[in-house]
Amino acid sequence: MSEAIHVAEIFGENVFDDAVMRERLPKSVYKKLKQTIEDGSELDPSIADVVAHAMKDWAVDNGATHYTHWFQPLTGVTAEKHDSFITSPDAAGRVLMDLSGKELIKGEADGSSFPSGGLRATFEARGYTTWDCTSPAFLKKDALGVTLCIPTAFCSYGGEALDKKTPLLRSMEAIDKQAVRIFHLFGNTAVKRVIPSVGPEQEYFLVDREKYLQRKDLIYTGRTLFGAMPPKGQEMDDHYYGVIRERVGAFMKELNEELWKLGVAAKTQHNEVAPAQHELAAIYTKANLAVDHNQIVMETMKKVASRRGLACLLHEKPFQGVNGSGKHNNWSLTSDTGINMLEPGVTPHENIQFLLVLACIMKAVDVHADLLRQSAAVPGNDYRLGAQEAPPAIISIFVGEQIEDVIDQLCSTGSATHSKMGGTLRTGVTTLPDFDKDATDRNRTSPFAFTNNKFEFRMVGSSDSISSANVVLNTIVAEAFKEAADILEASDDFPTAVHDLIKKLLSEHRRIIFNGNGYTEEWVQEAERRGLPNLKCMVDSIPSLVTEKAVKLFGDFGVYTRSELYARAEIEYETYAKSVLVEARTMSDMAGKQIIPAVIRYSGDLARSLNEVRTACPEADMSVQTELVLEVSSLLAAMKNAMEEIRKDLEKAGTMSNMKERAHFCYDEMVPAMNRLREPADRLEMIVDKEYWPFPSYGDMIFEV
Known part of the structure; x- marks a missing residue:
């Protein structure tokens, strides 16, 4: 039996959290830092040296030798450069351990070596990381030893955001300001701050590491590019919420302990729908901390899996034919007085503030559906969205029968007189x-x-940062709040004005409400009749970043500049193209060096066997063996032709310097060519003797963990 873990004792032990700051900082310094964290006031630089010294002492007391500015560039993963605490040796050759306020607040990273979308030229190297004091520092303990990780933002020498955190913090300030105005309109003048709260759910696959290392596609791309379905997939629905296997359970136990020590409130764990698929959900926290924690979750999953002889797959579609993985971004708005703006109460029809907030969110999602769709666009999500397992690419809002009935009352009669109740559930037992x-x-x-x-935004991909989705949500709702507050603050008759505004917004944006089955073709047709956008792939969604509507939205609230938006669009095109090109090269490599040689060996042995039988027994019926040889030869030829097509496409893509053109070429030409290579290969896997097949099958991967 393993030793019992007392969660309360280990939770946050590797975090420079409020309890540690209260203990180690002078009261005056603690008070100033706490005010910045809680009230959003400007950081007093004079306290930096004291905080840095205390942070260093705490880290060293816990075995740390290095520190790093931990940031989130536009690669989708985190980055870190480690510096030791040691200072220059003195005359006696001794060194001290130190961290200055300047080193805490400011770091330098190469601003041209990370994706910048043209904001930085190759020779323009300087970029800065700057301390985000609202997200606590933490200790990372691994094979490197103990490292103090200081969460930071990352910007270029010219001040442009080169990361996922800076726009998020800007968007949080934007919605804070506008949401406070809404509260004050309803007499809640005690409210000083409104903070977006987020609780992400993370889906993932676990496979045996030895088998993972035998598959170049998983190593290079994160998903299987070849693979025939085993006799059983997920059709029996027996994996979902099923008993967790011992090996997976051991992984989950260690994962929870690691996360709890890092202050991540990991709450829920269970088997997901597909075999070998699982989920972890964390408790809500403020948006920027939730983003940091989700990155920590993904990094920790991979580390713990490796220690356990497993591989953690975060790709949105690692296995064709079974459910892919996403993450549900649960989003709400909470005041510093503890009021949730999205709490409808027992009688929503009487909750005027809630109805205004709902109407504003409906407007925001309807007006900016393209941006919300784009915020969930990563290459792997193209294989998942709308695939009978995830939301469709069409943005709509589900509000349920109760809220929809209130909306209908307001739209049709101008007033809502009742709210549907849930009733009592009786089991009959x-x-x-x-x-x-x-x-x-x-x-x-x-x-x-x-x-x-x-609101649960269910489109975000499992490998993606949740930052982009929350940047968009915060900003579009801030715009809707601002426009509503401008109208209501100028009104002489608030009750009438708010009633009329709610009815107007609900009526104008009623089309975004859909409570039915989003998987049906009928909904696709209905959405088109309603005028809702259907951006089916990542490449088609990218232009929404650079419309004049988007430039004005983000510019008005100081979230993105025009140049930052165009840079991000360029990065998105480049990311998509690179992803597809890596997959195409990997497919070509696997087909040419592994699958075709293995099939040739099999067909050769089959032909020799056929000849031996024919020689030994000329009158035997050899039609089955002959047909099998012919079928294998035909499929090999199809593979060879598809490989040649891919190689030509790779050469053509290499001549394209325009990232948008290359991305469209990859989607329109490369992806179909890859499908044409996969189809005969997967058919061959069902024919060729298993001992010849060069890498583990789907059955080996998803049922043997």
């Missing part, structure tokens, strides 16, 4: 208690669903 059920069912096919007191 005497020993089972009756209980009040929710007024609304859930809808798993909706990309943006209202669930009790939050």
Whole structure:
């Protein structure tokens, strides 16, 4: 039996959190830093040296030898450069351990070696990392030893954001300001701050590491580029919420302990729908900390899996034919006085503030559906969205029967007089208690669903940072709040004005509400009739970043400049093209060096066997063996032709310097060519003797963990 873990004792032990700061900082310094963290006031540079010294002492006391500015460049993963605490040796050759306030606040990274979308030229190297004091420093303990990680933002020498954190913090300030105005309109003048809260759910696959290392496609691309379905997939629905296997359970136990020590409130764990697929969900926290924590979750999953002889797959579609992985971004707005703006109460039809907030969010999502769709665009998500497992690429809002009924009352009669109640659930079993059920069912096919007191944005890809989605959500809702507050603050009759505004917004944006099955072709046609955008792939969604509508939106709230938006669009095109080109080269390599040689060996042995039988028994019926040889030869020829097509496409793509042109070429030409190579290869896998096949099959990977 393993030693019992007392969660309360280990939680946050590797975090420079409030308790540590209170203990180690002078009261005056603690008070100033706490004010910055809680009130959003400007950081007093005079306290930096004291904080840095205390942070260093705490880290060294816990075995740290190095520190790093931990940041999130536009690669989608985190970055870090480690410096030791040692100072220059004195005359006696001794060194001291130190961290200055300047080193805490400011670091330098190469601003041209990370994706910049043209914001930085190759020769323009300087970029800066700057301390985000609202996200606590933490200790990373691994084979390198113990490292103090200081969460930071990353910008260029000219001040442009080169990371995922800076725009997020800007968007949080934007929605804070506008949401406070809404509160004050309703007399809640005690509210000083409103903070977007986020609780992400992370899906992932676990496979045996030895088998993972035998598959070049998993190593290079994160997904299987070849693979035939085993006799059983997920059709029996027996994996979802099923008993967690011992090996996976050991992984989950260690993962939880690592995360709890880092202050990540890992809450829920279970088997997901597909074999070998699982999920972890964390408790809500403020948006920028939730983003940091989700990055920590993904990094820790990979490390713990490796220690356990496993590989953690975060790609959105690692296995064709079974469910892919996403992450549900649960988003709400909470005041510093503890009020959730998305709490409808027992009688939503009487909650005027909630109805205004709902109407504003409906408007924001309707007006900026293209941006919300784009915020979930990563190459792997193209294989998942709309694939009978995830929301469709069409943005709509699910609000449920109760809220939809209130909306309909307001739109049709101008007033809402009642709210549907959930009633009592009775099982018909005497020993089972009756209980009040929710007024609304859930809808798993909706990309943006209202669930009790939050919105669940279900489109984000499992490998992606949740930052982009929350930047968009915060900013588009800030715009809707601002426009509503401008109208209401100028009104002489607030009750009438707010009633009329709610009705107007609900009526104008009613089209974005859809409570039905988002997987059906009927919904695709209905959405088109409603005028809702259907951006089916990542490449088609990227232009929404650089429309004049988007430039004005983000510019008005100081979230992105025009140049930052165009840079991000360029990076998105480049990322998509590079992803597809790596996959195409990997497919060509695997087909040419592994699959075709293996099939040739098999067909050669088959032909020799056929000849031997024919020689030994000329009258034997050899039609089956002959047909098999011919079928294998035909499929080999199809593979060879498809490989040649891919190689020509790779050469053509290499001549394209325009990233947008290259991305479209990859989507329009390369991806179909890759499918044409995969089809005969997967058919051959079903024919060729297993001992010849050069790498583990789907059955080997997803059922043997």
